[in-house]
Amino acid sequence: MSTSLALHSYLGLVLVGFLPSEIWRxxxxxxxxxxxxxxxxxxxxxxxxxxxxxxxxxxxxLFPPGGLAGxxxxxxxxxxxxxxxxxxxxxxxxxxxxxxxxAALVIGAIAAGR
Numbered sequence: 234m235s236t237s238l239a240l241h242s243y244l245g246l247v248l249v250g251f252l253p254s255e256i257w258r259x260x261x262x263x264x265x266x267x268x269x270x271x272x273x274x275x276x277x278x279x280x281x282x283x284x285x286x287x288x289x290x291x292x293x294x295l296f297p298p299g300g301l302a303g304x305x306x307x308x309x310x311x312x313x314x315x316x317x318x319x320x321x322x323x324x325x326x327x328x329x330x331x332x333x334x335x336a337a338l339v340i341g342a343i344a345a346g347r
Contacts, residue, residue, distance in 0.1 A: 308341035 268275055293301070294309045301309070316334020323329035 304338070304342045305345055308338065308345055312338035312341060 290313070294313060295306075297304070297309065312334050315337035316330040319333035320326060320330030323333075
């Protein structure tokens with residue numbers, strides 16, 4: 234009985250959570266093929282997406298949740314600076330900036346005894 238209930242839960246999760254968003258992803262892929270990367274609308278969407286990510290990062294750094302609240306603001310800001318510098322030094326590599334920024338945050342937190 235419990236196995237059947239677990240399978241029904243997963244089926245419900247797929248039907249309610251996965252499929253509705255998956256339809257929009259495929260529609261985006263189909264419609265996105267005809268868009269020019271340098272068109273005004275694509276540049277605007279890219280700018281809005283970048284601004285949203287920057288806003289979320291700023292909020293997490295300035296008003297940290299959970300365990301990050303114990304790390305001093307100077308260390309959090311320094312980690313952002315290190316990640317940004319690595320991003321540009323590593324030929325605009327988001328992955329490189331993320332790894333360096335995260336490493337700076339962890340090392341700074343350990344050094345501060347948090």
